[in-house]
Amino acid sequence: MDMEHDRAAIAAGSEESAAVREAIGSLQYIRETIERTERFSAIPGWGGVAMGIIAIVAAVIAGNTSTPAAWLSAWLLAAGLAVLVGVVTMILKARRTGTPMLIGAGRKFAMGLLPTLFVASVLTLVLFRADLYHLLPGLWLLMFGLATVTAGMWSVPVVPIMGICYMVLGMAAFVVPASWGDAMMAIGFGGLNILFGVVIGRWYGG
Amino acid sequence: MVDKSKRRSAPTSLSLARLDKLVHGRVRLGILSALAANETLRFNDLKKLLKATDGNLSVHARKLEEAGYIRCRKFFDDRTPATEYRITSSGREAFRSYLDQMESLIRSHRRQRP
Numbered sequence: 001m002d003m004e005h006d007r008a009a010i011a012a013g014s015e016e017s018a019a020v021r022e023a024i025g026s027l028q029y030i031r032e033t034i035e036r037t038e039r040f041s042a043i044p045g046w047g048g049v050a051m052g053i054i055a056i057v058a059a060v061i062a063g064n065t066s067t068p069a070a071w072l073s074a075w076l077l078a079a080g081l082a083v084l085v086g087v088v089t090m091i092l093k094a095r096r097t098g099t100p101m102l103i104g105a106g107r108k109f110a111m112g113l114l115p116t117l118f119v120a121s122v123l124t125l126v127l128f129r130a131d132l133y134h135l136l137p138g139l140w141l142l143m144f145g146l147a148t149v150t151a152g153m154w155s156v157p158v159v160p161i162m163g164i165c166y167m168v169l170g171m172a173a174f175v176v177p178a179s180w181g182d183a184m185m186a187i188g189f190g191g192l193n194i195l196f197g198v199v200i201g202r203w204y205g206g
Numbered sequence: 207m208v209d210k211s212k213r214r215s216a217p218t219s220l221s222l223a224r225l226d227k228l229v230h231g232r233v234r235l236g237i238l239s240a241l242a243a244n245e246t247l248r249f250n251d252l253k254k255l256l257k258a259t260d261g262n263l264s265v266h267a268r269k270l271e272e273a274g275y276i277r278c279r280k281f282f283d284d285r286t287p288a289t290e291y292r293i294t295s296s297g298r299e300a301f302r303s304y305l306d307q308m309e310s311l312i313r314s315h316r317r318q319r320p
Binding site: 017019020023024026027029030033034036037038098100102103104 | 248
């Protein structure tokens with residue numbers, strides 16, 4: 001009688017463990033589903049590395065230009081190319097990881113990024129027309145950092161940290177001699193992108 | 207020998223039988239989770255999010271809709287038909303109660319462990 005009772009208890013125990021395993025699995029599934037809509041995790045790490053390399057090449061080219069217009073053109077061309085690489089690799093990562101781009105966190109990420117980048121574009125035009133283009137490296141680093149911190153609130157924690165690094169570098173760019181502008185941009189858009197790109201690529205899904 | 211106090215309490219609280227089966231299904235649980243975190247979601251967004259097929263998603267969404275857990279709105283977005291879902295208050299209540307049950311299941315299991 002006692003043995004039968006024990007067997008029933010063991011059976012109940014294993015049923016209970018299965019139920020708890022299932023409960024833990026369900027909670028995990030709920031968390032992952034909500035995170036996929038609340039946290040934009042399609043930031044391209046290896047795409048960031050490619051963007052960093054573009055920036056370093058651009059710094060070398062821009063450093064050898066003879067007029068402010070040629071210098072600005074070199075950087076704007078590099079920015080366009082980097083944006084293209086960033087968007088394409090982001091779409092590819094979003095497809096691979098099943099991250100929705102235009103709902104939930106994806107939309108919030110874009111809305112955090114775009115207004116600041118728009119303001120940076122307007123100020124670029126204003127400062128360049130006022131012959132204050134030597135202030136542009138500081139402005140770009142600071143504004144890109146601000147955009148990354150704001151948008152990064154909807155992404156993995158490493159993204160806002162990257163934004164803070166950009167902002168610190170942007171403030172430093174206003175202090176150092178103007179001739180260091182390209183070097184500061186190479187450190188920021190090149191070095192930081194490569195460094196954080198490797199971190200994201202290695203630990204946050206490519 | 208199994209402790210008798212454990213034997214007595216085991217099957218009562220730790221049972222999946224009392225769960226809301228409508229919420230417990232994987233795709234339906236995914237739909238409710240996603241809609242609990244987002245005001246509205248379109249059919250295609252849910253499909254991508256849950257990695258479900260058209261047929262599978264529409265069957266489960268209809269079951270939740272029939273139970274009054276979600277509401278569906280069909281409309282045209284630039285001449286393309288679109289379907290948008292939103293969780294109802296009874297759906298949110300059912301989801302919350304499901305979460306409570308899951309939590310209490312795990313909590314009571316942890317309490318009983320030696």
